[in-house]
Amino acid sequence: MSKLPKGVKQVEENGLTLYEYEVTGFKTPHLKKLLNHIAKHPAPAKKAKPDKAEEGK
Amino acid sequence: MAVAPQGGFGLTVQIDVSATLTTMAGIEDVDFPKLRNFIAETTTHSSTNGYYEAVATGKKRVEPFRMVLFWDTGDTTHAAIVTAFDAGTPTSFTIADPDGDETIAFECIIEEMERMSRQEEAFKCNVLIHPTGAATIS
Numbered sequence: 403m404s405k406l407p408k409g410v411k412q413v414e415e416n417g418l419t420l421y422e423y424e425v426t427g428f429k430t431p432h433l434k435k436l437l438n439h440i441a442k443h444p445a446p447a448k449k450a451k452p453d454k455a456e457e458g459k
Numbered sequence: 460m461a462v463a464p465q466g467g468f469g470l471t472v473q474i475d476v477s478a479t480l481t482t483m484a485g486i487e488d489v490d491f492p493k494l495r496n497f498i499a500e501t502t503t504h505s506s507t508n509g510y511y512e513a514v515a516t517g518k519k520r521v522e523p524f525r526m527v528l529f530w531d532t533g534d535t536t537h538a539a540i541v542t543a544f545d546a547g548t549p550t551s552f553t554i555a556d557p558d559g560d561e562t563i564a565f566e567c568i569i570e571e572m573e574r575m576s577r578q579e580e581a582f583k584c585n586v587l588i589h590p591t592g593a594a595t596i597s
Contacts, residue, residue: 416481428559432469439559
């Protein structure tokens with residue numbers, strides 16, 4: 403089985419196998435539709451780590 | 460930015476099953492609920508060039524819509540339709556387009572259930588869903 407994209411998990415619900423995108427909670431049985439959804443709703447960028455020089459101050 | 464159309468196949472519908480929104484199985488087709496603004500005519504005998512005029516009354520409605528299911532009473536979401544029909548009380552419902560761009564959430568009453576058994580078709584149930592209150596689009 404191919405690896406699922408980051409933030410995506412497979413869930414069983416009501417006898418259906420669904421792909422769930424954890425960022426938005428959207429669920430669909432179609433991986434292609436989920437990839438479209440992810441492209442339109444990217445995960446928020448992580449905060450940049452503080453500069454080491456800044457940390458030392 | 461260019462328009463990127465999405466295909467119409469693969470929408471998802473959820474209904475409240477024991478206080479959890481659960482993805483419905485066995486949907487052949489479903490119309491999206493139509494959102495309506497009630498408009499009142501305000502044309503007068505002095506309207507410019509005799510053209511119709513109108514004003515929004517401020518009243519809005521999420522219109523009833525139909526969903527056709529390959530009917531299976533053993534399915535929990537289909538059983539939830541029966542429960543909601545019997546209760547006659549509003550139940551939570553969501554419908555999302557295939558790519559999940561928009562999810563429309565609302566409360567609805569199950570108005571009609573019409574089982575259909577035609578010789579050359581699968582056994583189905585045509586459900587009329589009657590929304591009440593506002594829809595939330597996210």
